Amino acid sequence: MSMSKRLTAEFLGTFWLVFGGCGSAVLAAAFPSLGIGFAGVSLAFGLTVLTMAYAVGHISGGHFNPAVSLGLLVGGRFPAKDFVPYVVAQVLGGLAAGGVLYLIASGKAGFDVSAGFASNGFGDRSPGGYSLQAAAVAEIVLTAFFVIVIMGATDRRAPAGFAPIAIGLALTLIHLISIPVTNTSVNPARSTGVALYAGGPAIAQLWLFWLAPLVGAAIGGAIYKNLLEEK
Secondary structure (H helix, E strand, O other): OOHHHHHHHHHHHHHHHHHHHHHHHHHHOOOOOOOOHHHHHHHHHHHHHHHHHHHHHHHHOOOOOHHHHHHHHHOOOOOHHHHHHHHHHHHHHHHHHHHHHHHHHOOOOOOOHHHOOOOOOOHHHOOOOOOHHHHHHHHHHHHHHHHHHHHHHOOOOOOOOOHHHHHHHHHHHHHHHHHHHHOOOOOHHHHHHHHHHHOOHHHHOOOHHHHHHHHHHHHHHHHHHHHHOOO
């Protein structure tokens, strides 16, 4: 498959993840009397990955996340030469989704992008008031396990055709656990896609939601490669 098609798939997949997941948080989570809440937002994120993994996973591998790309690189499943182009496509997809979401959300009277815009945070910006340390540990551990699930579900020994379901459900579970802690990142492109529109504190704390997922992904990739992969 040509690189242009692979990068287009990564752009579209990341767009769908950010637009669907963050869009559910911004537009539907607290909708008067019928909001979908944390559980609904968690499911939305899982469904975005599941649907796009089936739609374009056969084209690009269905990463949609710089941390996943790094985890697969460390795990020996992804070539180093493709890492930077994938990350660029993913971040651009996230930013495009954030822009479209902003256009929609700002059409409602009283909209205030600085109120959060589904951005990630710790301390005063954590939904549950969790500390920097708690946020870092959550993001590292959850991203590590996300990569382990991805590598396991796509292992040649795993049942064929079911990987997107396992991966989508894993992302749903991750959000169910950690929305109160950080609003859940485990994906630097997702965090960047909304933080640059939210501005201010969201941008100031964005570093953690690059660093922690990348560290966690590298750990997860190393664990699967060295302890679980068939030699």
